[in-house]
Amino acid sequence: MTRADSSDEEPARPPAGMAAALLAWYDRHHRDLPWRTPPAALARGARPDPYHVWLSEIMLQQTTVEAVRRYYAAFVARWPDVEALAAADTQAVMKAWAGLGYYSRARNLKACAELVAAEHGGRFPDTEAGLRALPGIGAYTAAAIAAIAFDRPAAVVDGNVERVAARLMALRTPLPAAKPAIRRFVERATPQARPGDFAQATMDLGATICTPRRPACVLCPLRGDCRGLATGDPEPLPLKAPKPDRPLRRGAAFVARRADGAILLRRRPERGLLGGMSEVPSSAWTARQDGATGAEAAPFAADWRPAGTIGHVFTHFALELAVYHAEVAASAAPAGCWWSAPDELPGEALPTVMKKAIEQAVPGATLRQQPDTARSA
Template identity: 50%
Template sequence: MSVILLAWYDANAREMPWRTSPQARKDGVLPDPYTIWMSEIMLQQTTVVTVKDYFTRFINRWPTVRDLAAAQDADVMAEWAGLGYYARARNLLKCARAIVEEYDGVFPADHAALLTLPGIGPYTAAAVSSIAFDLPHAVLDGNVERVMARLYDIHTPLPAAKPELMEHAKALTPQQRSGDYAQAVMDLGATICTPKSPACGICPWRDPCAARAAGTMAELPKKTPKKPKPIRHGTVYLGRRTDGAWLLETRPEKGLLGGMLGWPGSDWVDSSLPHPDSTPPAKGDWEELEGEVRHTFTHFHLILRVITADLASETTPTQGEFVAKSDFSPSNLPTVMRKAFDLHYQGVSPQMTQRGPLL
């Protein structure tokens, strides 16, 4: 079956800025482990469309793993702003530095060694091993899970089905062209075996597909219902000095948005009250904006009230520090903090009002 899928991939492979095409690989062009690793970290829980621009900016600015390892943390976090799941950016730096320090800047062509590096788990190690080094390690992302569940008509709901799906994925992974096969099965899930309305009529695996034969493809894979996300509340303070400097803080390394630039504010807490008590980070005439910022993280919804003030030039903050106007760019803020900035400057949008939906 892998031969059939590889033939389909040779004719239909998607073009990606990090991908070596099947023809180029046949011509002897080897993939760059650095770009494969970078793309796989960025693609975790993020779409290809979103990742492409970020990937291009990163590679243009830090073209090698040594360049990235030597980068300033704040510069990397600023470039990552808006991509989400910020622990990935912190681990990106840790991993680059470990590769330079422990492997002299050369990615290890060894699955077990890759697993010891910061931020590289079983999926990423398998993806880098197969795509970069053509080692026969099975990949199992969301696309592959869907393909396997349908191909073998597996009705066990995810995540309980993962071990069974992985066994099937391993059995199908060929010893030759493992990297092309890994990308082929992911492409199949992304373009043909899609979550809704799969294009079974043009699928290269339509004949052996058990779900197609049973007519169950549209209901697979099954998933265990998710519990409702709790709602947390918090407050952020947007203070601007008369010279245009903004009062900002670098968030602690551990925790959500770790190491990112943000507005001073309260903790984010589960509360039956509209918003927790908090203390402004500096003396000033603080006023609460109409409306609120709403943002959804993996495990909870967040509602922030935004309080602003014009601050005197001699203001000494108790939290955060002033960043000169020339050194500040809203694009360096993570999405939730940028929403607060936008609320301050653009008024209340339908997606940020008290009546609006959580994003």
């Protein structure tokens, strides 16, 4: 291994003046995001609301800013502070989260709100260590909240920051081995003054200028000190180690519809993937490749008809679900299940994969009807 390939190498030092240049750029070009306290307001003495910072950071994990905007607005309108969220019905929170994905975040969100309300008097801890002790808050989120909400000089390293740092350093070590060197670089670059704005400035630079494809280096406030740009081709950075192929799992999903249009649902176990979310009765998802479809897992005898196959990609595996559909006369729901009426179904805590399965069998069933449509139906 050459010195240049080692993640233990002494990383390049951040350029002198990096923080000042980034903060000046941020003052003029920061993104307006609903959970943010803009720099001008901070300068006037406004303080970020830790509840808003925490909520947005949890929602933004693995999720785009655009997807989060609507959910964030709905959550804050319905549960304006941590005590309100702590007192909320868990299923109401899961339903409000439906569609945002990575549902363990919603369970941890509720658990965290309850803990902050019950044991911290409704106030979030103001240190990284204190924040990390809360459910659902890992190293990145603790650093982000500590920096943004409490002005702690924490090194905040998300995907955008990784890209900016790796390019500034012209780091040839691929991710994930490059992470320690990137972290040391960001720790050194983070200023004592305005660390929260510095973190958000670096994120904004990565999101708007130092983008994965075709970075707009000509507009970058750091272009004079960027080693990646000096190589002539910063775009491939950071390099990434090849990912192993996702294994394929298969299963079957059973969409039973009653004469009044209600769809049969049940709740997934609290623990595990999509825990506590709603689903149509389904088989286990297995890696078996013997052609078995899981049709034997039907919740009850009915005229089950194949309705096609849907695919969904999770972080660690790809799923192929054979969808079966039956029109049934039964009115009583089997044990552990319930009938969800057409006007209730769009509000159920259905993960995207289950919406796909239902839509495959009953197109439009999971969409909320417009009032005009509903009147004319």
